[in-house]
Amino acid sequence: EAQVTQNPRYLITVTGKKLTVTCSQNMNHEYMSWYRQDPGLGLRQIYYSMNVEVTDKGDVPEGYKVSRKEKRNFPLILESPSPNQTSLYFCASSFGNSYGYTFGSGTRLTVV
Amino acid sequence: GENVEQHPSTLSVQEGDSAVIKCTYSDSASNYFPWYKQELGKRPQLIIDIRSNVGEKKDQRIAVTLNKTAKHFSLHITETQPEDSAVYFCAARGSNYKLTFGKGTLLTVNP
Numbered sequence: 457e458a459q460v461t462q463n464p465r466y467l468i469t470v471t472g473k474k475l476t477v478t479c480s481q482n483m484n485h486e487y488m489s490w491y492r493q494d495p496g497l498g499l500r501q502i503y504y505s506m507n508v509e510v511t512d513k514g515d516v517p518e519g520y521k522v523s524r525k526e527k528r529n530f531p532l533i534l535e536s537p538s539p540n541q542t543s544l545y546f547c548a549s550s551f552g553n554s555y556g557y558t559f560g561s562g563t564r565l566t567v568v
Numbered sequence: 569g570e571n572v573e574q575h576p577s578t579l580s581v582q583e584g585d586s587a588v589i590k591c592t593y594s595d596s597a598s599n600y601f602p603w604y605k606q607e608l609g610k611r612p613q614l615i616i617d618i619r620s621n622v623g624e625k626k627d628q629r630i631a632v633t634l635n636k637t638a639k640h641f642s643l644h645i646t647e648t649q650p651e652d653s654a655v656y657f658c659a660a661r662g663s664n665y666k667l668t669f670g671k672g673t674l675l676t677v678n679p
Contacts, residue, residue: 559613
């Protein structure tokens with residue numbers, strides 16, 4: 457089944473404890489992206505990648521890191537999480553510039 | 569960068585009526601405009617999209633129109649049903665290849 461898989465689905469962590477949210481797609485998509493969703497603010501792009509080893513900042517990149525060492529994987533790293541990073545995170549992938557994103561199931565992160 | 573404005577933020581209609589959601593964008597080089605539906609607790613799902621070389625696209629009860637001159641595009645849902653109730657997002661892909669979303673419209677279809 458074609459899909460974008462994120463893990464974990466839910467995560468509660470403490471301020472400052474490094475964490476990684478994994479994202480993997482099995483559709484051979486070129487583009488991958490991370491969004492955060494907060495009430496009233498819609499979906500805001502954190503980072504995106506147009507191909508292996510090619511990444512760029514989105515609208516809200518502060519406090520996040522990404523890497524794209526393989527085409528299928530695009531992990532999101534929070535080196536020192538803070539409470540303002542409590543949010544619902546979505547990973548997404550697409551074939552290219554004129555195609556829509558397929559979203560993962562989301563990761564609900566709480567930082568206390 | 570691209571800026572996408574979406575209106576209204578909430579929309580309530582009676583079952584069987586039509587619903588229209590409007591978006592404007594700022595980057596004249598934007599060339600791809602998808603619409604997503606997000607049901608409560610679920611992921612956003614692509615329902616229809618339009619590319620800049622087309623003015624209108626229809627898929628059963630949903631249609632999207634694009635006015636490149638005015639830099640706005642709209643989603644039209646006809647004969648609405650309760651299962652159409654969800655949050656709808658428009659988006660635009662600008663010259664920097666980023667996909668920027670509007671803030672969403674909560675559509676409620678009352679039986």
